[in-house]
Amino acid sequence: MSGVDLSPPSGEKLPLKVFREAVEARLESCSEEELRAILRALASRVRPSERFAFLQSLHASPDAGARELRQHELLDDIAELAHALPEKAKDWEDVWPEADMPGPYAELLEPLTALFARAQEASERGQYPLAREAYHALFSLLEYEDPLGQGLRAEHLSQVDFPEARARYLRAVYVTTPPEQRAPVLLEQMRRLRELLPSGPRPLMQEWLDISSEPLPDSDVFLRDWVSLLRQRDDSDADAWLREAIRLSQGTRGLRELAFSEPTRHPRAFLDLLAALEREGSPRQVLSTAREALEVLPSGLPLRAAIAGFLASAAERLGQPDTVRAARWEAFVSQPTLPRLLELRDSHASEPKRAQVMRRAARHLEDVLRQPRAPSGSMAALPLDEDRLEVHAHADRRLLAHAWLLAHDWEAAHALAAKESALGWTYGDNPQGTVVPAFLVLLSRQPLGALPRNVDRLWRQALESGAQAGHWYSGGARHDEVLRERLARAHAEALSSFSLEPSERERMLEGCLEIARKRVSSIVSRQHRRSYGKAAVLLAACAEILWLLGEQARGNLLLAGFRESFRRHRAFQAELDEAVGPPARATRR
Numbered sequence: 001m002s003g004v005d006l007s008p009p010s011g012e013k014l015p016l017k018v019f020r021e022a023v024e025a026r027l028e029s030c031s032e033e034e035l036r037a038i039l040r041a042l043a044s045r046v047r048p049s050e051r052f053a054f055l056q057s058l059h060a061s062p063d064a065g066a067r068e069l070r071q072h073e074l075l076d077d078i079a080e081l082a083h084a085l086p087e088k089a090k091d092w093e094d095v096w097p098e099a100d101m102p103g104p105y106a107e108l109l110e111p112l113t114a115l116f117a118r119a120q121e122a123s124e125r126g127q128y129p130l131a132r133e134a135y136h137a138l139f140s141l142l143e144y145e146d147p148l149g150q151g152l153r154a155e156h157l158s159q160v161d162f163p164e165a166r167a168r169y170l171r172a173v174y175v176t177t178p179p180e181q182r183a184p185v186l187l188e189q190m191r192r193l194r195e196l197l198p199s200g201p202r203p204l205m206q207e208w209l210d211i212s213s214e215p216l217p218d219s220d221v222f223l224r225d226w227v228s229l230l231r232q233r234d235d236s237d238a239d240a241w242l243r244e245a246i247r248l249s250q251g252t253r254g255l256r257e258l259a260f261s262e263p264t265r266h267p268r269a270f271l272d273l274l275a276a277l278e279r280e281g282s283p284r285q286v287l288s289t290a291r292e293a294l295e296v297l298p299s300g301l302p303l304r305a306a307i308a309g310f311l312a313s314a315a316e317r318l319g320q321p322d323t324v325r326a327a328r329w330e331a332f333v334s335q336p337t338l339p340r341l342l343e344l345r346d347s348h349a350s351e352p353k354r355a356q357v358m359r360r361a362a363r364h365l366e367d368v369l370r371q372p373r374a375p376s377g378s379m380a381a382l383p384l385d386e387d388r389l390e391v392h393a394h395a396d397r398r399l400l401a402h403a404w405l406l407a408h409d410w411e412a413a414h415a416l417a418a419k420e421s422a423l424g425w426t427y428g429d430n431p432q433g434t435v436v437p438a439f440l441v442l443l444s445r446q447p448l449g450a451l452p453r454n455v456d457r458l459w460r461q462a463l464e465s466g467a468q469a470g471h472w473y474s475g476g477a478r479h480d481e482v483l484r485e486r487l488a489r490a491h492a493e494a495l496s497s498f499s500l501e502p503s504e505r506e507r508m509l510e511g512c513l514e515i516a517r518k519r520v521s522s523i524v525s526r527q528h529r530r531s532y533g534k535a536a537v538l539l540a541a542c543a544e545i546l547w548l549l550g551e552q553a554r555g556n557l558l559l560a561g562f563r564e565s566f567r568r569h570r571a572f573q574a575e576l577d578e579a580v581g582p583p584a585r586a587t588r589r
Contacts, residue, residue: 074115074118074119074122074130074134075130075133075134075137077111077115077118078115078134078137078138078141079137081108081111081112081115081141082137082140082141082144084108085105085108085141085144085146085151085152086146088104088105088107088108089104089146089147089148089150102152102153102156103150105150105151105152105156106156108152109152109156109157112138112141112152112157113157113159113160115134115138116138116157116160116165118134119131119134119135119138119165119168120164120165120168122134123135123168123171123172123211128171128172128175128176129172129176131168131169131172132169132172132173132176135165135168135169135172136169138165139169139192139193139196142154142196143196154196154197154200155199162197162200163200163201163203163207164211166193166197166203166207167203167207167208167210167211168211169189169193170186170189170190170193170203170207170208171208171211171212171216173185173186173189174186174208174216174222175217179218179221179222180225182222182225182226183222183225183226183228183229184229186226187229187230187233187241190203190237190241191237194237202237202240204240204241204244205226205241205244205245205248206244206248220249223245223248223249224249226241226245227242227245227246227249230242230245234265239266239268240268242258242266243255243258243266243268243269243272246258246269247272247276251276252273252276252277252280255269255272255273255276256273256289259272259273259293260292260296263293263296263297264297264298267297267301267303268303270289270293270297270303270307271303271306271307271310273289274286274289274290274293274307274310275310277289278310278313278314283313283314283317283318284314284318286310286311286313286314287311287314287315287318287320287323290307290308290310290311290314290327291311293307294307294308294311294330300334301334302334302335303334304330304331304334304335305330305331305332305334305335305340306331308327308328308330308331308334309327309331311323311327311330312324312327312328312331312343312347315327321347324347325344325347325348325357328340328343328344328347329344329357331343331344332344332361332364333364336361336364336365336368336395336399337399338399338402338483338487339483339486341358341361341399341402341403341406342483342486342487342490344357344358344361345357345358345406345490346490351493351494351497354406354493354494355406355407355408355494355497356407358403358404358406358407358408359403359404359407359409361403361407362400362403362404362407362409362412365395365399365400365403366400368395369395369396369397369400396429397416397420397429397430397431398429398430398431398433398434398465399429400416400431401413401416401417401431401434401435402434402487402491404416405434405435405438405491405494405495406490406491406494408494408497408498410439410442410498410500410504410508413431413435413438413439414435414439414508414511416431416435417431417432417434417435417436417511417515418511418514418515420432422515422518422519422521422522423519423522423523423528425465425519425534426465426531426534432515432519433461433462433465434462434465436458436512436515436516436538437455437458437459437461437462437541438459438462438491438495439508439509439511439512440455440458440459440512440541440542440545441455441459441495442495442498442500442508443505443508443509443512443545443548443549444544444545444548445548446548448488448492448495452541452544452545452548453544453581454537454538454540454541454544454579455541455544455545457537457541458537458538458541463484463487463488463491464484509545509549512542512545513542513558516538516539516541516542519535519538520535520538520539520562521565523535524562524566524569524572525566527569529571532569532571532572532575533575533578533579535572535575536572536575536576536578536579536580537579539558539559539562539576539579540559540576540579540580542555542558543555543556543558543559543580546558559576559580562576563576
């Protein structure tokens with residue numbers, strides 16, 4: 001199978017066309033004995049419940065795929081299921097409608113899944129007229145709504161691969177439509193499917209190509225008409241389809257012409273062009289093209305951040321550290337998020353240089369935060385699968401707190417936190433939940449792996465919350481975990497470089513105690529019972545620091561004062577007991 005790449009990007013499926021080509025290549029290279037060994041290995045993996053079906057598949061006649069599906073049977077069965085929908089709707093009288101629940105339609109899920117499988121079979125056999133009608137009717141079933149607004153939805157059919165079903169349908173539409181009508185018909189159907197599956201990835205022409213090993217007939221003519229039609233549209237879907245069509249028909253030359261001829265209308269063409277050049281292994285071309293793009297694109301455009309990312313990556317490969325640092329700064333300024341802040345910091349080798357650029361970043365964030373925010377509806381209007389590269393990042397005060405702490409400027413961080421409310425650490429952008437735990441870690445003078453129990457809990461919570469600072473687009477659980485690790489490592493390096501005078505430590509301690517007293521008093525006095533545990537951990541962490549500093553009496557007095565003030569709040573007292581632990585802890589030196 002030389003030349004066949006079987007390593008798709010993480011989270012993506014292997015295209016059917018590539019899969020089939022790989023299977024055929026493997027079959028051609030196998031001897032009879034090797035095929036026997038492969039079949040035995042496959043048989044050993046069959047589940048007990050699937051053994052009979054596996055044996056049946058071994059007895060399929062060579063011409064089984066040539067049997068024609070009788071058209072009227074499949075379409076009649078789909079029509080019969082469609083007639084059953086209004087009848088099932090009457091059963092809502094005994095069931096309370098709940099979001100994302102099929103309710104009485106649950107009985108139809110298995111037969112509907114089987115109908116999708118039969119439509120796939122028609123597509124596999126090249127019965128495109130039947131596949132087109134069947135898929136069209138099946139997708140129409142998912143558009144049905146009863147008087148309560150309920151019905152069968154794509155998310156109910158866990159056994160149906162909708163991106164693949166969509167690709168099969170669109171290829172069938174393509175093949176069965178006269179050449180002169182293909183472009184407008186396909187555009188209409190793609191928009192329909194886009195609305196039907198809004199949370200899924202955008203349909204692309206590449207999917208129709210990869211769903212079959214057969215070449216797409218008249219593709220050159222279609223691409224010409226497709227490009228011409230899409231140039232007349234002005235929306236994000238049409239722009240994505242236009243860029244894909246130009247990439248397929250004209251390659252990097254066409255993408256370059258599109259990007260530089262209309263940079264403000266098709267700014268994402270720069271990203272497609274840079275990605276294509278990167279795949280070709282041309283770092284010098286990536287670097288020069290990214291620089292040209294930044295020259296023609298307007299300043300303040302968030303998309304510039306992604307282009308600067310390409311510039312930084314190319315400069316790293318070419319060993320140009322000054323260019324890397326300039327590119328990381330451009331990326332941060334264009335779209336200030338926590339990942340970009342950390343990338344900017346990492347572009348400098350020494351901690352003093354890192355602290356210096358973090359101070360510069362903090363001042364930039366202060367300027368950003370003084371500007372009026374964009375309307376909240378700007379992001380909501382985007383499709384769910386968009387990457388938000390064209391949306392201004394919501395720089396928040398937690399991100400600014402991180403910048404000041406990484407700049408070794410504890411006074412600026414304290415000034416930022418001191419003026420905030422003592423509540424709202426968990427949600428929103430209150431920087432106190434970042435600054436106070438960092439100060440307690442500093443005051444402990446302990447390695448991060450040996451922090452007192454409650455200080456450690458606070459610090460971990462701060463990292464968990466802080467990883468979302470200025471970062472509204474999650475790349476998934478693993479991405480967020482990596483970001484938290486990077487944030488923790490950056491703070492570990494910065495905290496170990498802090499140098500404080502005794503008077504500064506005392507002011508830092510007093511600042512923490514003042515905020516902690518206000519927060520605990522606000523939570524308990526207002527009876528925010530769900531936050532009693534958070535209040536207890538914060539209070540116990542402050543006591544732990546006092547004990548570490550040799551001020552046992554002061555730490556004990558802090559706890560005793562709150563126990564007395566809120567002696568009737570038994571739930572809070574219980575949380576405080578759990579946080580502090582055995583009584584001996586309070587007197588231990």
